[in-house]
Structure formats: C-alpha cells, structure tokens
Amino acid sequence: MKVLWLQSGGCGGCTQSLLCAEPRPLFDELGDSGIEFVWHPALSPESGAEALQRLGDCADGTTPFDVLCVEGAMLHGPNGTGKFHRMAGSGRPLTEWVEGLARRARWVFAIGSCSAFGGFSANTPGNPLEACGLQYDGDEPGGLLGEDFVAAGGLPVVNIAGCPPHPGWIVDTLQKLALDGLTAGDLDECGRPLLYAEQLVHHGCSRNEYYEFKASARQHSDLGCLMENLGCKGTQAHADCNVRTWNGNGSCLRGGFACIACTEPGFEAPGHPFQETPKIAGIPIGLPTDMPKAWFIALSVLSKSATPKRVRDNAAADHPVVRPAVRKPAK
Amino acid sequence: MTRIVLGPFNRVEGDLEISLDVDAGQVVAAHVNAPLFRGFEQILTGRAAADALVVVPRICGICSVAQSAAAAAALAALCGVEMPANGRLARHLIQATENLADHLTHFYLFFMPDFVRSGYVGRHWHAAVAARFAAVKGSAAPAVLAARADFLKLLGFLAGKWPHTLALQPGGGTRAIGSAEAVRILALLRGFRAFLEGVLIGDALESFAALASEAELRAWGEERGGDFPAFLRTAYDLSLERVGRAGDGFLSYGAYGMFPGGVWQTDGAVDALETGKISEDGRHAWLVDGPARHPAEGETYVDADKAGAYTWCKAPRYGGRIVETGALARQVVAGQPLARDLVARHGASVTARVAARMIELASVVPAMERWLRAIVPGEPFCHAAALPESGQGAGLVEAARGSLGHWLSIDRGRIERYQIIAPTTWNFSPRDADGRPGPLEQALVGLPVGEGAPPTIEHVVRSFDPCMVCTVH
Numbered sequence: 001m002k003v004l005w006l007q008s009g010g011c012g013g014c015t016q017s018l019l020c021a022e023p024r025p026l027f028d029e030l031g032d033s034g035i036e037f038v039w040h041p042a043l044s045p046e047s048g049a050e051a052l053q054r055l056g057d058c059a060d061g062t063t064p065f066d067v068l069c070v071e072g073a074m075l076h077g078p079n080g081t082g083k084f085h086r087m088a089g090s091g092r093p094l095t096e097w098v099e100g101l102a103r104r105a106r107w108v109f110a111i112g113s114c115s116a117f118g119g120f121s122a123n124t125p126g127n128p129l130e131a132c133g134l135q136y137d138g139d140e141p142g143g144l145l146g147e148d149f150v151a152a153g154g155l156p157v158v159n160i161a162g163c164p165p166h167p168g169w170i171v172d173t174l175q176k177l178a179l180d181g182l183t184a185g186d187l188d189e190c191g192r193p194l195l196y197a198e199q200l201v202h203h204g205c206s207r208n209e210y211y212e213f214k215a216s217a218r219q220h221s222d223l224g225c226l227m228e229n230l231g232c233k234g235t236q237a238h239a240d241c242n243v244r245t246w247n248g249n250g251s252c253l254r255g256g257f258a259c260i261a262c263t264e265p266g267f268e269a270p271g272h273p274f275q276e277t278p279k280i281a282g283i284p285i286g287l288p289t290d291m292p293k294a295w296f297i298a299l300s301v302l303s304k305s306a307t308p309k310r311v312r313d314n315a316a317a318d319h320p321v322v323r324p325a326v327r328k329p330a331k
Numbered sequence: 332m333t334r335i336v337l338g339p340f341n342r343v344e345g346d347l348e349i350s351l352d353v354d355a356g357q358v359v360a361a362h363v364n365a366p367l368f369r370g371f372e373q374i375l376t377g378r379a380a381a382d383a384l385v386v387v388p389r390i391c392g393i394c395s396v397a398q399s400a401a402a403a404a405a406l407a408a409l410c411g412v413e414m415p416a417n418g419r420l421a422r423h424l425i426q427a428t429e430n431l432a433d434h435l436t437h438f439y440l441f442f443m444p445d446f447v448r449s450g451y452v453g454r455h456w457h458a459a460v461a462a463r464f465a466a467v468k469g470s471a472a473p474a475v476l477a478a479r480a481d482f483l484k485l486l487g488f489l490a491g492k493w494p495h496t497l498a499l500q501p502g503g504g505t506r507a508i509g510s511a512e513a514v515r516i517l518a519l520l521r522g523f524r525a526f527l528e529g530v531l532i533g534d535a536l537e538s539f540a541a542l543a544s545e546a547e548l549r550a551w552g553e554e555r556g557g558d559f560p561a562f563l564r565t566a567y568d569l570s571l572e573r574v575g576r577a578g579d580g581f582l583s584y585g586a587y588g589m590f591p592g593g594v595w596q597t598d599g600a601v602d603a604l605e606t607g608k609i610s611e612d613g614r615h616a617w618l619v620d621g622p623a624r625h626p627a628e629g630e631t632y633v634d635a636d637k638a639g640a641y642t643w644c645k646a647p648r649y650g651g652r653i654v655e656t657g658a659l660a661r662q663v664v665a666g667q668p669l670a671r672d673l674v675a676r677h678g679a680s681v682t683a684r685v686a687a688r689m690i691e692l693a694s695v696v697p698a699m700e701r702w703l704r705a706i707v708p709g710e711p712f713c714h715a716a717a718l719p720e721s722g723q724g725a726g727l728v729e730a731a732r733g734s735l736g737h738w739l740s741i742d743r744g745r746i747e748r749y750q751i752i753a754p755t756t757w758n759f760s761p762r763d764a765d766g767r768p769g770p771l772e773q774a775l776v777g778l779p780v781g782e783g784a785p786p787t788i789e790h791v792v793r794s795f796d797p798c799m800v801c802t803v804h
Contacts, residue, residue: 007345007346008367009367009369010392010800011389011390011391011392011393011395011494011800012344012345012391012392012393012800013389013391013392013393013395013494013495014392015392016392016393016395016436016493016494017392017493017494019436019440019476019479019480020479020480020483020493021476021480022477022480025472025473025474025475025476025477025480026476027467027468027472027473027476028473037467041339041341041342041346042341042342042343042344042440042441043342043440043466043467044341044342044466044467045342045444045447045448045465045466045467046341047337047339047340047341047342047789048337048338048339048340049337051339051341052338052339075367075368078633078635079635081635083617083635084367084368084370084635085346085366085367085368086366087338087339087346087366088338088339088340088346088347088348088364088366089336089337089338089339089340089348090338090339119389120371120374120386120389121369121370121374123374124370124373124374125377128370128373128633129368129370163389163495164392164494164495219713219715220500220502220503220504220505220713220715221503221504221505221506221507221711221712221713245487246487246491246492246493247480247483247484247486247487247492247493248481248484248487248488249484249487249488250484250486250487250488250490250491250492251491251492252491252492252496252497253491254487254491254506255489255490255491255492255496255497255498255505255506256491256498256504256505256506256507257491257496257497257498257505258497260385260497262495273379273381273382274379274381274382274384274385274497275381275382275384275385275497318507318711318712318713319507319509319708319709
C-alpha cells in the first residue's frame, strides 16, 4: 500500500508524534504490513526537482498510489490566492496540489485536527488565513474538497483528528486499511476512526477516584480531578488517551493538565480560557457526555459529601499525603 | 548567470525553497524562501494571557516544548513568579529531552541520508554509509527510532505527552515526580546513554565530552566504531570542516543554567546579552514595511504582493549584526573548548555544527542524570502564579536549533501583542533593509551547484537543522 504524505498549514507535530510509534519502530511496523511512503516531506530522500517529479507523477496518474495523507490546514488566503502556502519549487498553492491528488487517491486521510477541521489556523478572528480542513470547516461539512467528496475507495475523508494524533491512531488505521479495508461503519459521525474515537478520554483516567468523589484540583500540580476547576473535557472528548497512553505511561491528565478535547472540531475556540472551567451557579457548563444534568448534580452533591478524607486531602496535594488504609484481616 | 530554484527542500521541519544565482557552476547569490505563512502572532492576539500556553506549542511540532518554555517564561516575567527548585529541575529535564531528541532526529533522519546520494558512489565510504543511513531503509533506522521513542518516554512521565504539553506553567510544572518514578526515569536515561555510547558516539559520553581540540577529535574518530565517527571520517574526506561558514557571529540565550548565554564576537570575546539590541525588519518579507523594530514593539501585517519580497520570514539582527544560532553557537558562547577550536580554525562549518550537537548529547545526558537525582520528592514543583491584568514580558530560551524569544504584552487580561523570533528566523533570515543577506544566504555563496555537483548545498542547509514552521510562525 503506497502512501503519499503532504504538509501544509500545521506544525509538523503529527509526523513527529508518528515517529514515536511503538512497540515496534515505525518503519519496521509499516514495512512489514506492506505500507510504504511514495514520498514524505520529512523522511524521503528525494528533494527539489526529484520530489516535484514524484509528486507530479502521482498527480497525473503516472505513479498510482493508495492513500493521500495530509497534515496541516488548507490555507486559501490571502483573498483566495493560496499564497500563504505555495509548495516550494512549484509556485502553486498547496491547496491545488491537494485537490488534484485527492482525486487520484483511493483513500484520503486528514492527519491531525488542522487537516481534519481547520484547527488553530482557522481560528483567528475573521479567519484571515482563510483556512479550513480537507472536508470540514470547523464542525461544518465542506472544507477544501466539499461535503460530497468521496475518494475512489468509497469513503469521504478519514479524519484522524487530534493535536497531535497518537501515533497508534495513524498506524492502526493504516494497518486496518491494509488488512481488511475501511468502511463507513469504521468511522464516527465526524469521520474519525472508531478504533480510537469510540472511547472517551475519561475512560481509564488515573484520576477517576477523584472524579467519582468530585475531589477537585484547585491549582496546577494538584492530584485531584481537573474537571471542576481547571478546564478538563476528558468526559466529553472522543479518544482513548488514557487506555492507550502516550509516550509510555503519559496522557494529558496523567501529566497534570486538562484535556482540551483536541480531537473535537472547534476545540481551539472553546469560548473560555482553556485552563478554567466555565460554570453557572458553581456547576460546570460542560457536563459529561450522555449524563443527564439533574442526575449529575444530584450525584455530585452526594459524592462530595461522601468523599473519604484520603481522597479529599490528596486532591489538593501534588503527591499522596494519605495512603490507602491497610486493613488487617478480621479475626 | 542562471537562476536555480531548489524546492521542496525536504527533510527539514516544514517547507523550504532556495533560489540560487549561478555562474560557472558556483553559487553567486542565494535567496532563502519560507513559503508557508502560519499567522500565530494573530492567532494569539485577543486570547486570555494563559491561553498562550495552549497555543504556542502548536507553532511547532519539533520544538513544541521550547515554545511552551518561552511562553511560560514570558508569563512568569509578567507576574514575577519563580519556580521552586524541583520545578526548575523538571523544566531542565523536559527541555533537554526535547532538545536532545531533536539532535538525534536531525542526525539520522534529516542530515545523514544526503551522503547516500549517487554522486558519492565510488567514494571508499559510500557503500557502508549508504547501507547504514539510507532514508527510511538504512540499517540504523530501527534502533534509532526505538531509542528516540524510549527517550521521549521521559516526557510521558514529566509532561504527559510529546509534542504539545500543557505541563510547563509560569510557576513550574503540573507533574510532581515521586521517588518510584524517578527510578524509572533514570532507567530510561541509562537506556539512552547506552544507545549514544554504543551506537552513535562509540565511546563513554564523558570521554567524548572531554575532547578539547580538533586535532584530538580527528585522532579520536579515526579507527572508532559508531555512527558519528563514521560521519567524521566522511566529512574529513569531503573537507566539510571548511564548508558552510556564515559570518561567525554567534547568539545564545543560555541553557539549563549550564551553558551561559551571550554574543560571540569574531575577535573571540563574548559580550553579555543585551536584549534591547534585538530588532527585526520585514523589508524582504511579504509583510507591511516599517522600520526595524524591537520585538516588544514588533508588528506583523500581511502584504502578499509586495515588490522585492521573497519570503514570509523577517530579518532579525542583533545590534544590526547578522548572527547564527544553534548548538554550535550555544557551545562557542559557553566556551566549550572543542567548539571554540573548530571555529577558531575554520569558522562555523557543516562539521562543526554536527559536532556541536554531539557535544551537547554527551554533556547534557550526564547533567540530566544529576538533575533527576537532585529532585527532592515531596517538595513542591509548582508555585501558583496570578497573572496581572496588564503588562509586558519576555521569555528567552534555547531550543535545539537555537535562540527562541517570545515578547508579549497584555491588556485587561487579554493578549494585545505577541511577537516571536525563532532560531531559524535568525539562521534563514532574508536580506535586511540594508540588503545584507542572512546567515544561510551567506553560507551558500561559492558552493558548487548544477549537473554533476556534489550535494554540498544539501549538507550546508541541513547542517543548520532548520525548522521552517517556527520560522514563519
């Protein structure tokens, strides 16, 4: 399976994240699955004229390829000219390249939330970059390729959203495609692969006991739940960050900071400071997905009043100050 | 005279185009174009001040932590908060992890594959180098990717994830490390040391770090196993210690409390850093013209059709001077003997820039082991920081590829102005208002180019380890 990779209005972090794939080194894992890069801007030997030749051959059908992966937002500005990103050496807007190549690809993958939905590039007030995603503009279908775009393989753009995506999300989706193909049933309503998006970041969160008792962190480095005060959206964000974990044993929550829901369209403009939880009458506005509000409030009141001292004290410390009790067996 | 345009100039971070005016097979003039505009200075304006910590790492996927550190430092300057001792040690560890991982990525994935090119077939080293360093397919890749992924697990512990963490706050870190975790982090550090000593450098880190002159370096590398010694022999065969000089002004903001900052003068003196001497002008960028300004007063407004412009990158200068930044600059300014000797003999070069990254790998990993051991479990990692409603702050840090500065001002709690000068903005600067070319533009002049020429230009460009996405923030 041949993969062509392009980068535009983004930071390159999706590729940097991808290179952290484990347990096997990325190139071995892809190679053994028969997946190879036709060209990748950060990895391939071809540069300059050789690279342009290769891209041109892909665009005119001379070199067939299977998957077009695009990292970064599509920049139409200024004034629709695409001059904010003309591919080096070609003088042509990258948006033109992507439009042409997408029609040659059997599958089109948006790698990361910029390419999927527009990301930070699309979120300057007034959007002067005139940025959008491949098939979304924020949470509205459309984007560069349009709502009706379907690649030759039969699917619209596959959105491997995340800022950045976990390496496993990219590798596993490529491997799933190589092994059994992909169908619409493998994707959620936003085009994200269910292999990571059918979970919530909340699942497997190491702070779950604090969440259960609404024992909340008040300041950075506290161990408590980050939802009530510090802006955490783990109960609403679709991803398996705390089950799969990052860079070994990490995740945003395990690192002590809020989930900012970076797999969701429009995450970059939450309408409140990222690290503060907006509340009305002391109740967080963003309640857990699928949770009726009245029940959430009732359970919160109950669980707060039932919070063990250990959980309450540890929630406001940066290391456990009270250990779980060791009970002697009953005699 | 003919003009050659090289692009997409890949295996750099981001998109890069280089235009060369060529006469008789030699570069007469070079123009460096960063063809992508990111607009982050606009994206930041109007947001709550602390939101900078979410936004700025996303300027760059490879210097993400450095961007975070600069923003956190700028916000700390605004509110006058100091990190507790543990917080500072964790900050050093986090920044060092990214910087050293970047050095590794640069050497193996970006830089070395150029020696595999067909123009070198017939050189006595070519077959071995090609088998080892070919892009994606070389025998080095699996162990390198494994070592890199394992090393970055430090950030799984210390920063939640990489890239794009929110763990770096003005008053310290969000993640306190206990003694059990410190043991596991130390094991990761030992694993990385084993890779460096066994595979990359071919010697004990301390032994390599003690080399004090080019003569010692050359003798050390002659018979030694290891990928860097293999590079050294290749580089000496191609005389790359004499290639890629760029004017030899060096800037460093200083790193880890270990490498002092300053500005190297070509007479060998190091001047104390005076940040007031930093200015940027946009004469040759597709930006609205204005006088050269200090970044605290800087402006970034698009003018995509401006005559005479050829890049999205501004031209930063230090006291009007053109300076280079990066690992070599950092080590020269800090007085590292081998780096100083390499520069004293030949000026900055491809070989010196690569060697300086190895010096940092060899000297910073032992420092990381010390920082980790100095953390006192149970003591705080973060002080609360109350941001003022208005004020100005600057955050100056060293990324892998050099000096990174953030200048911000806030008003009524919102970001009013945010200006960034990234390392590659210095190195890949276009001509300034006086028409003086930037460091890379100087370094390329006189190099061979065209049909049958060796890929010397590739070596020189990539020796800077450019990060274009930062450049065009």
